[in-house]
Amino acid sequence: MFGEILSYIYSGTLHVSLDKVQPLYQAADLLQLDYVRDTCSSYMFMNVERSTCVDLYKFADVFSLDSIRKTCLKLIHRHFVEFSFNEEFCSLSVNQLAEIISQDELDVKEETTVWEAVVRWVQHSREDRLHHLPSILPHIRFNLLTSDDTAAILEHPLVRENPGGSAIRNAVKGTSNLKKRFGMDTLEMALLFTERSGDKSTKEILWTNPGEGKHIRCNYNIPQLAGTVTRDNDIYLLAQDSLTMNELLKYNHIRNEWEHMSSVRELNPNGSNILASPDYLKEIDGQLFYLVVTSSESHVVLRKYDQETNRWHTVPHTSSTPNGWFDQNLVVSCNRHIYLFTETEIHCYNPRADQWCRKNKSDNIQIALHNAVAIGREIFCIAMSFDKIMVYDTETDSWCELPGWLNTANEIGNIALFAIQKKLHAVVDYDGLGSREHRNGQQAFVYDGFEGVWKALSVLPEERWYMYDPMIPVARMYLPYLNPSPANTEGAGNTDGRPGL
Known part of the structure; x- marks a missing residue:
């Protein structure tokens, strides 16, 4: 990437592509080259689409690129069901996952879809993520679930075997008045x-x-x-x-x-x-x-x-x-x-x-x-x-x-x-x-x-x-x-x- 930047310094021409825009942005950010950084940011913004939005969201979240992050979030919310089965979704950090599933704009027909996505995320790296479950579950709207669905969640092995079991049960009881998601009506x-x-x-x-x-x-x-x-x-x-x-x-x-x-x-x-x-x-x-x-x-x-x-x-x-x-x-x-x-x-x-x-x-x-x-x-x-x-x-x-x-x-x-x-x-x-x-x-x-x-x-x-x-x-x-x-x-x-x- 430094070679690309050195070439730009001498020629005034910057070549950007999806495969190198993120490391190029990181190098420009480190070297405080505003033009290169802004060009990379604009390029990423113009290339937010279904195939790139999860990856660009994770990058934008790390580097505080709010316009890109918000645009990616809109697409993720709209296609949450599809994305929740992707490998990239399972690589989200706990804070990124919590931000996504906490939004009203999530386009899901049933709240069980959100719980099933959380299960897949935890099981992707169970030993490292199981202890995060008590902090994630408050973002699931248990008031939108039937009593049978709630009982099934509480009996799920991830919940029964979790060291923070009491905190999980308190989280389930604490989501009493949360509104419906965007896609439910x-x-x-x-x-x-x-x-x-x-x-x-x-x-x-x-x-x-x-x-x-x-x-x-x-x-x-x-x-x-x-x-x-x-x-x-x-x-x-x-x-x-x-x-x-x-x-x-x-x-x-x-x-x-x-x-x-x-x-x-x-x-x-x-x-x-x-x-x-x-x-x-x-x-x-x-x-x-x-x-x-x-x-x-x-x-x-x-x-x-x-x-x-x-x-x-x-x-x-x-x-x-x-x-x-x-x-x-x-x-x-x-x-x-x-x-x-x-x-x-x-x-x-x-x-x-x-x-x-x-x-x-x-x-x-x-x-x-x-x-x-x-x-x-x-x-x-x-x-x-x-x-x-x-x-x-x-x-x-x-x-x-x-x-x-x-x-x-x-x-x-x-x-x-x-x-x-x-x-x-x-x-x-x-x-x-x-x-x-x-x-x-x-x-x-x-x-x-x-x-x-x-x-x-x-x-x-x-x-x-x-x-x-x-x-x-x-x-x-x-x-x-x-x-x-x-x-x-x-x-x-x-x-x-x-x-x-």
């Missing part, structure tokens, strides 16, 4: 927007789980174009910022508001035209893609978002890039690929190879697909008639059919598909409901795969929810943060929060 919910006016303004978002009868309304006033949810449960929206520019927004779960990320030039020059193709925002392997099939030039335009630089880059056209007049199209991300459905063709984009290819379009699928959703490796597609569901298996490149909604007594105005807890849901917008109070309403249905039928769920709260989006984003929402004020409750499960950008 979560529910998968779909995002619906109010029907847009001529300027595409959106007054409200409805977070809904029709099966649970839970509907939460929030006013963000976002001119939304497209949305997606990443594998890390990050929610992104493309919002219209001007006639020529769109803006990428990211949802902050804790603050219940949308944060500005970056701007991107409008890919659909005829966005105000009702016949123009929609804007699509998709995620593959943590990368965001903005895609549109332009109605003027009849080809696919694709841009990729670089989170490190906070910039968008156009994916160059190749000979395999789809071209033609795609009057009706759907774009779905599934099985680590992006699929473009047209009336006659399927095109598939592989981000890892940066290449398009053509897939099989069944001879029986000769109608314009209206809506689609991916569940696992399959893509479920419907037409406006909703008389059947066409299922495309992305691995076998084959099609099959499922029954649609066969209640022909009601006239369908529009329909949207989404998946909650891997179950196929639909929201139907129609004018023919029998009861007068529900006429012109929107009702949710769930597909019962065992019986092969659609079952009615709740009617959505009164509003014209926008049903033309090709895919409805679904995310795991943290209800106490989404609905912080009990005064906002409107009946059973309906709330009317008023956060903003």
Whole structure:
């Protein structure tokens, strides 16, 4: 590392990489070379991700790099279950472990998950760590456990054989009023927007789980174009910022508001035209893609978002890039690929190879697909008639059919598909409901795969929810943060929060 620093002193050039940034920082700290130290610190901050955050957290904790340490902690809290099985987690110091498991933001469904992680940490070096157990256990929230779970912990060999057994039992009794963890009040919910006016303004978002009868309304006033949810449960929206520019927004779960990320030039020059193709925002392997099939030039335009630089880059056209007049199209991300459905063709984009290819379009699928959703490796597609569901298996490149909604007594105005807890849901917008109070309403249905039928769920709260989006984003929402004020409750499960950008 001194050789690297000596080279920098003579050349003014510093070469930093993940494998040497930590020892380089230590050498710069010892020699009080502020520029080298700051450069290493910035590099580590920009490279905090799931694969590095535990290691960088331990380093940042030792050298008091607070911004890096806090950023790492956020990722560790979010992915605690995954990290708790890693070798790096077992190498944490007792103080680092205590800091992590003491936080409200820990994303766990049950408190037993925290206890099991502590057991793995202790058993990794039992002789050296067993005596730390009495100081760790007060950070486990025994008030959130059942009496059976608590009894099982007290009978665990680590507790029974511990020299500080009485201190442990006192610790168990002393955690009586600790609050729930961040991930304990979560529910998968779909995002619906109010029907847009001529300027595409959106007054409200409805977070809904029709099966649970839970509907939460929030006013963000976002001119939304497209949305997606990443594998890390990050929610992104493309919002219209001007006639020529769109803006990428990211949802902050804790603050219940949308944060500005970056701007991107409008890919659909005829966005105000009702016949123009929609804007699509998709995620593959943590990368965001903005895609549109332009109605003027009849080809696919694709841009990729670089989170490190906070910039968008156009994916160059190749000979395999789809071209033609795609009057009706759907774009779905599934099985680590992006699929473009047209009336006659399927095109598939592989981000890892940066290449398009053509897939099989069944001879029986000769109608314009209206809506689609991916569940696992399959893509479920419907037409406006909703008389059947066409299922495309992305691995076998084959099609099959499922029954649609066969209640022909009601006239369908529009329909949207989404998946909650891997179950196929639909929201139907129609004018023919029998009861007068529900006429012109929107009702949710769930597909019962065992019986092969659609079952009615709740009617959505009164509003014209926008049903033309090709895919409805679904995310795991943290209800106490989404609905912080009990005064906002409107009946059973309906709330009317008023956060903003």
